[in-house]
Amino acid sequence: MNKRRDNFIEFIYHTYSTVKNLFLPLLALAVSLIGEKNHYTPYVKLGFYILIGFIITFSFLKWYNKTYEIDQASIRITQGVFAKRFKDVPINRVKSITASDSLLKRVFNISNISLELIGGDEIRFVLSNKDVANIRRDIFKSIKIETPNKRANQFGFKEYFLMSFTNIGAFLGACSLSFTFLSFALHQYLKFIGEDTDDRSGIESINSLSTLIEDPSIVSMLVLIAVSMVLAVAIIAYILMYPLLFFTYSNFHLGSNDKSIHVEYGILNKKSYHIPKQQIRSLRIIEPMVLRWFGYAQIKVDNIGFRENRTAAIMVCPIIRKDKVDSLLESHLQQFQSQPLCYRPIKSSIINYMLCRTFKLKYILTVIILSFLSFYALYLTVLIPVFLFLGFLKWKYSALNFNSDYLTIRYVNGLSTVTLITHKKYVETTTTEQTFLMKGKQSSHYKVALYSERLEEVYGIRHLPDRMGGLFLKYVR
Structure with a gap:
């Protein structure tokens, strides 16, 4: 394939977004502070116009200097304004394709396409829909995407x-x-x-x-x-x-076959995800408090190489009834199964869960320091019941289980409960910790580290019974 560039619309769109998102708010702030009839206003506007000119020039050079070639073996990319960078990526390093668009790009029949690489890196292009289809066919030619008769699921009010x-x-x-x-x-x-x-x-x-x-x-x-x-x-x-x-x-659609799943949703900003099943590391069943009250949940999947600075826990279903989660797994994610969570924190640890989060030294010092600056800082103590409640939730919903196929851990993130189901082969290490006081209560802290592009991705449950500690430590052997 000959050298190509992103669609010219990308240059216009990038310039408009940069000016709208960054410099217009700054100009509005500056004018609001100095007043509309201040003699400094013309100089502020002149500087603003110079910056806009710089943005347009820089955006054009960035678009013009970004070229790429895609063939059956590799992707070759050249980009940079002040210093050129060259990248050569083998095709077999691509693990998933994400396509998205907006209303403007849909009018011009173009889409954003992101190729996620093993290791967490990402390559992004803006191409015509025909080119996107060709890239899908060339890179994932062994994967056939099936389109069911029911095109999309519409959510109710x-x-x-x-x-x-x-x-x-x-x-x-x-x-x-x-x-x-x-x-x-x-x-x-x-x-x-x-x-x-x-x-x-x-x-x-x-x-x-x-x-x-x-x-x-x-x-x-x-x-x-x-x-x-x-x-x-x-x-x-x-x-x-x-x-x-x-x-x-709107227009949410979830499809799958033996080798991949396909997620698509949106009207103005349409998004489409294509993920090989062999690249899915773990499944997340997320239950925000409000959804949990009404018996609903959200489902996301983590790719191999999941990173903290990505939104990469891809949304497979934004809302689903809890009693239908198993049916969805059987239809689209057969490699995962939900299992009962047998191991929970001991009852006597509830006080530790509630007080440990509430009376952390950094919170106490913050209130003391701010109280010297203003007496009103003492009103922050009204948040103590909130922290006690969050600690109670953490104790109530924390749980763990593991077998020869999966390790399942449930933890609390804010007001949301997350059930993380991970294949055993992606569990790197298991650890237990026990203090002198915990020894008398026959409890320990359990931690598990998962394969990830982060420096470490560790999840833990505190004050679990000791009885399965030996099996837990031998889990990855």
Whole structure:
């Protein structure tokens, strides 16, 4: 194949995204601080235009200098602006293909394609859909993707409502839109009543607020107004969450054959994942608290080479009833099976779980130091019941089991319960720890390290009974 470049749309899209996401907010902040009629404003705008010119030039050179060749044996890539880098990747190092697009790219019939390599690296191209299909065929020519008659699964209002409590990214996006709407409405209201303050700079506004805070009689009113604003933003954000989640997860489709699984979802920003089953290291059944109350869960899979800085725990199903998880595994992920979790922390360890998390030295020192700066820092002690509750959840749901095929560990991450099922061949080491006090209670801490591209990926359960410690230590032999 001859040398090629990404589609020219990628240059335009990258330039637009960089300006929108970075420099427009900086310009808005600068203008808000110095005021719209300040004599420094023209210089700020001039600097902004120079930066935009630099971004356009840099983006063009970055697009133009990135070339690649793909053949049956390897992928050769050249890229760089100030210093050129050359990379030659054998085809057999590619472990999965991810394709995604947006509404704009769909109009031009192009897609993003990411080739994930064994070891955790990633190669990304922007190609026409025809080229994407050819690359899929050439690299994974031995894997046939089956398309069932039922093209997609549509979630109902209840599922989208429950997902709104678990998708932090969508909630932050909705909060941003909500805050923008409230700011515009407040600005228009102030103009209507003749109280518009456009001539006041941001620094003057901050100084006025500082003066108000010095008056103790006004602090409670300011707190009430702030709480009301937060509630208003949250309410509007949750109203906006439904269309955001609908555009994100609509047209969800999960397909599989003997060698691979295929996941596809989205309308405006369509995503597609193609994963060979032999590259799947472990399965995660995630139960955020709200979903657990209603009997739902999420399912993700980890590829070999799963890294902490990737979103690589790929979403196989964003929401599913717990009683249907086994059916999904039988249909698409036959290499995994759920098993009962037999080993749990001893009952007497509940106090340790609750107090150890709550009264950590770093938390105590933080409150003490902040209290010297402001008396209001002592209000942080109201969080003690929250930490006690999180410790209780950790004790209640932590569990472990293992057999000749899988090691299953359940742990708590915030308010979510995660059940991690890993093939035995990906377990690197098992460890037990026991203090002098734990010896009398016949309990130990159990830890397991998994094969990963992280420096270490270790999971542990504290205060489990000693009776299976010997078998646990011999598990990887």
